[in-house]
Amino acid sequence: MPFSQFAAAVTVLVIVAEFTLWRLFRRRVLPICFPHETDSSPLRFFSLTHLRLVAVVHTIFVIAVVLFPASLLW
Amino acid sequence: MLHPKHSALSFPGKDHDEQFCCYFRQHWIRLWYHTMWWVLQMFSILVAGILSFAVLDLQETGSRRMIIAILGALFIFWNMEFLCSFYRYFLTVIIITDRKVHRIKKTLLAVDDHHSIDLWMLQDIVKRQHGVIQNMLKFGTLILEAQESQVRLHFTPRIQEHYALLMHLREKARNIAIQTQRSELLGEK
Numbered sequence: 001m002p003f004s005q006f007a008a009a010v011t012v013l014v015i016v017a018e019f020t021l022w023r024l025f026r027r028r029v030l031p032i033c034f035p036h037e038t039d040s041s042p043l044r045f046f047s048l049t050h051l052r053l054v055a056v057v058h059t060i061f062v063i064a065v066v067l068f069p070a071s072l073l074w
Numbered sequence: 075m076l077h078p079k080h081s082a083l084s085f086p087g088k089d090h091d092e093q094f095c096c097y098f099r100q101h102w103i104r105l106w107y108h109t110m111w112w113v114l115q116m117f118s119i120l121v122a123g124i125l126s127f128a129v130l131d132l133q134e135t136g137s138r139r140m141i142i143a144i145l146g147a148l149f150i151f152w153n154m155e156f157l158c159s160f161y162r163y164f165l166t167v168i169i170i171t172d173r174k175v176h177r178i179k180k181t182l183l184a185v186d187d188h189h190s191i192d193l194w195m196l197q198d199i200v201k202r203q204h205g206v207i208q209n210m211l212k213f214g215t216l217i218l219e220a221q222e223s224q225v226r227l228h229f230t231p232r233i234q235e236h237y238a239l240l241m242h243l244r245e246k247a248r249n250i251a252i253q254t255q256r257s258e259l260l261g262e263k
Contacts (some may be wrong), residue, residue, distance in 0.1 A: 001139070004099055006139075006142075006143070010146060010150070014150060017150070017154050018154075018157070021154065021157055021158065021161065021182065023167075024161075024182040024183065025161040025164075025182060028165055028180050028181075028182060028186075029164055029165060031085060031086050031099065032085060032086075032097075032165075032169075032178055032180075034083055034085075034094075034097055034166050035083070036082070037080070038080050038083070038094070038096050039095060039096070039097060039098065039099075040096045040097070040098045040231075040232060040236070041097075041098040041099040041100075041231055042101060042102055042232065043099065043102045044167065046164065054096070054160075055157075058131055058153070058157060060148060062149070062153050065149065066149055067145045067223075068156045069123070069142075070142050070146060073138060073142055074138075074139065074142065074178070
């Protein structure tokens with residue numbers, strides 16, 4: 001198997017998994033989303049927009065961490 | 075902690091005459107265990123990678139690629155598992171209204187629990203903070219006891235403030251309930 005195929009498979013797998021988890025999470029969390037100022041939790045940084053950003057960053061992180069060493073060792 | 079301009083906020087299970095006060099999630103320490111477990115898993119992949127490629131120095135292409143694929147799959151799987159626990163943390167919320175306390179607990183697929191308890195019915199509100207960490211980080215368990223039911227709010231953050239708020243709202247809710255009963259009795263007469 002050439003590296004390009006491995007890279008494509010990993011990228012597709014990670015994106016599909018992240019997207020599926022995000023959709024499931026969004027569907028569940030939307031009815032219990034309230035304005036920021038009504039939140040009395042200590043972790044107030046995480047709004048839905050921030051969580052979406054976290055999901056995107058996590059996707060890029062996972063793909064990069066798998067593919068970078070793999071490209072050197074393949 | 076009370077937000078009068080948001081009192082009309084709606085959520086599943088809310089009565090039409092209830093007024094939203096505030097909500098909170100469990101203390102961030104709840105994520106600590108998952109984070110530490112994730113760090114341990116990532117560290118074990120790193121060690122396995124170093125052992126395979128630096129110490130054993132695998133030369134055969136087939137087995138080298140097999141090891142890369144296995145380590146990659148483990149990395150992806152454990153990261154997704156961690157992401158699930160991270161998301162789950164945001165799916166447990168406690169909502170305080172002027173009449174009730176609602177505990178909503180969900181998972182991504184399987185669980186969708188909603189437990190609510192009337193404030194005026196509460197016989198006792200117990201605050202439990204055991205240990206140095208709970209006292210340092212100001213979290214603990216609130217136990218709401220009514221005649222036939224009990225709700226335990228574990229990992230309640232800023233516990234002293236929430237405890238005081240619940241005591242205050244319980245008195246208000248009791249006064250409202252007494253006034254309603256009185257007016258109903260007078261109406262009957």
